[in-house]
Amino acid sequence: GQQVMQIPQYQHVQEGEDFTTYCNSSTTLSNIQWYKQRPGGHPVFLIQLVKSGEVKKQKRLTFQFGEAKKNSSLHITATQTTDVGTYFCAGGNNAGNMLTFGGGTRLMVKP
């Protein structure tokens, strides 16, 4: 079945440093979504990418979807302590409506 891998598993950064998490799927995706989960919280939707090569920005966050629609990345510029949490990518395929989540990247920011 479809597998979605994310790296790194953990990332410690100093406040103000940049952060990137990468997501790779074993199969071509119809779309990819990104979610943020604060410690003890539930996943909260950040964005959805649908088109090959798509790039979207939300303030300090930049999301990319690869040309082959098998990989994606999330880049945060100048991290802040409020960015702390686990970032999950979740891939959808044309066969159905379920999302397959990656393992997540846990971001820790030192003030």
Place this chain on the structure above:
Amino acid sequence: EPEVTQTPSHQVTQMGQEVILRCVPISNHLYFYWYRQILGQKVEFLVSFYNNEISEKSEIFDDQFSVERPDGSNFTLKIRSTKLEDSAMYFCASVRDSQGHGELFFGEGSRLTVL
């Protein structure tokens, strides 16, 4: 802002007991999901539900699991005979789109502890 609500927030049960987790999805949403997350691990798909029937289910969703929409608002997940490995956070989610695509709105989760 409308939200998905889940009860109970935490349930402790003995192995072999039946558990029902309840969810009230956002009112105009059409697709409903159950996901689970074992502590510190990834979010795993269990089942999707549309038009009063199961749309998709994963290998995790075996005969011990069932879902129901007993009335127009509640969406329940039943585990018939709990096992230790069922201990996890169970998230209900809903989607507005009739194809089940787009943003998943998650509830705050029900933590199940099986002793």
